[in-house]
Amino acid sequence: MNRLVIGTQRYSSWSLRGWLPVMMAGLEVEVQVIRLEAGPSAAIAQETPSGTVPYLEHDGATVWDSLAIAEYCAELAPGLWPEDRIARAAARSAAAEMHAGFRALRIALPMNTGRAEGPRTPIDAAVRADIGRLGALWAGLRARFVGAAAAGPYLFGEFSLADAAFAPVALRLDRYQVALDADAGAYVAAVLAHPLMQRWCAEAAAEPESWRLEKYESM
Ligand SMILES: N[C@@H](CCC(=O)N[C@@H](CS)C(=O)NCC(=O)O)C(=O)O
Numbered sequence: 001m002n003r004l005v006i007g008t009q010r011y012s013s014w015s016l017r018g019w020l021p022v023m024m025a026g027l028e029v030e031v032q033v034i035r036l037e038a039g040p041s042a043a044i045a046q047e048t049p050s051g052t053v054p055y056l057e058h059d060g061a062t063v064w065d066s067l068a069i070a071e072y073c074a075e076l077a078p079g080l081w082p083e084d085r086i087a088r089a090a091a092r093s094a095a096a097e098m099h100a101g102f103r104a105l106r107i108a109l110p111m112n113t114g115r116a117e118g119p120r121t122p123i124d125a126a127v128r129a130d131i132g133r134l135g136a137l138w139a140g141l142r143a144r145f146v147g148a149a150a151a152g153p154y155l156f157g158e159f160s161l162a163d164a165a166f167a168p169v170a171l172r173l174d175r176y177q178v179a180l181d182a183d184a185g186a187y188v189a190a191v192l193a194h195p196l197m198q199r200w201c202a203e204a205a206a207e208p209e210s211w212r213l214e215k216y217e218s219m
Helices: 013-025 042-047 066-076 085-100 103-108 125-145 161-175 182-193 195-205
Strands: 003-007 030-034 055-058 061-063
Touching: 003 013, 003 042, 013 055, 013 066, 013 161, 013 195, 030 042, 055 066, 061 066, 066 085, 066 161, 085 125, 085 161, 103 125, 103 161, 125 161, 125 182, 161 182, 161 195, 182 195
Parallel strands: 003 030
Antiparallel strands: 003 055, 055 061
């Protein structure tokens, strides 16, 4: 059976980074959602080789990391990365930077699709620095790669795997109502307006209330 194992859609930012490429590539998989726990989940440990979600099983391949899932999907649907070699190199760098970085922002503002209020503690300098880097990175990519040949509201014009990598931070910046400059604000709005993001948030909203975790709801 082809399947994608993900965690609670309200909270699981890594799951969103794996789910988007699978949906963009149109892979036929059964999506299995396992509720996240306050600590490590025994159910996730049982279902996945790394004890983490997302985890993809597809036509004999097993893929247990969100960036590896993105690359796997791009092998089957090469248009998910920008076509131009130089743009593609930048897109991969941006996705890798997101994969490995922005730790302060990730810890301070955990993803919560249902949130609609600012953080309860003030945003500190490290988080500000992460937000500043995001804005500069997004603006730099759009200035360099979006134009007549590649039009659209995303980092390389059309929605690509680079945008999928940043989708969870776009969601956080929106849901925690972080003040952004006009360009970053427009980019965040474009990401959230993407039909797959609308679908993810609708599915998250339909999850049982009993799946909510105090540690994320109280941030
Ligand atoms: N580098 C991994 C990180 C995945 C990850 O840490 N996922 C979290 C949930 S968002 C997880 O599965 N934690 C284990 C657990 O909740 O039991 C990836 O990109 O896929």
